[in-house]
Amino acid sequence: MSERFVISWTSAHYADADWTQFADRWKASFYTKVDPVFGTAVITRVIPGVTPNPRRAFEADPGVLDRIPRVIFDEEGGLVPAVAELRPSMVLLLESVEVEEGWRGKGVGTALAMEALRRLAIPGTLAVCYPAPIHPQHGPGEVCSYESDDPEVRRADEEAVVKLRRAWERHGFELIADGVYGTRVGPA
Template sequence: MDPDRLHISYAMRQFADETWTGRAERWTAKFYVPNEKIGAAEITRVIPGVTPNPRAALEDDPGLLDRIPRVIFGEDGSLAPAVSALSPVLLLLLESVRVSEAWRGKGVGMRLTVTALRRLAVPGTVAVCYPAPIHDHGPDEPCSYASDDPEVRRPDEEAMEKLRRAWEQHGFRPIGEGVYARRIEP
């Protein structure tokens, strides 16, 4: 299958909190070829200065955005200096990217995600991500990230290093605590 023949569909849902109505949304970009879903990306859009305290709101409804809001927003919702220096008019917070097993390791998910980010962007947009593998486990189950055993952590650490290099190849740069950002133009 030619990766240039892949398709992206979008679905949007707004936050239910009344102070977020019309000001922030979560987008799902689904990647597919005819009759086969390849993967999906979850992206949260935040408008700096308009969205009231995005850090507090994302603490109430974080999805998989546990680290990004703490790094890019101050306690009062203001932009952290590293993000403020990029002068964003819109922030696209990449919550997660999942790609089916058959398509992993081919750069398809990364390329489609960057394309999805561009289509949601306006001039002056900054995209933010935390390159790390996704863990599907329950709240009471141990996470290998938190393990004291280096052998348990090693696969995740190796995966994180590969993901960081891949995002860097697409122009993302570290801004703090493993979080990466770059300007994205439509």
């Protein structure tokens, strides 16, 4: 018997008046009829050239990961040249994907996150992510175990990064820079 997955949505708009019309943070929750919410994806939508300096806004509210905005946007909030060449109509920043232990390693998280990205996309959308383990005990800018000087502490995270990058590559993501990956996504 196959499971039917359901995605429910909540969104939060930035409090700054300049952002409320152009950028918002979405949380997609994944569940089945018998399984309450077993995973989530957090996605922020940015419209290049319209959304005022997204990099500055992310410095104030970075979400789980702060690396993506630093790689995608320049200091003034424009797209860096490698991303600008792609001429995206919208950029979806996949900030995090988390699934409960029983669902991990089965491709469910990446597949459902891809579906969530497609649902938010418009033609010409670029989706970006930073495939790395999420450690809630570490905030943005803090050292995670994969940056530790102790190889035994780093090993599990290094292995997880390799697996996560392969999983996202199977969905068409390619390296942009500094561990940030991107791909074109279209509307569902």
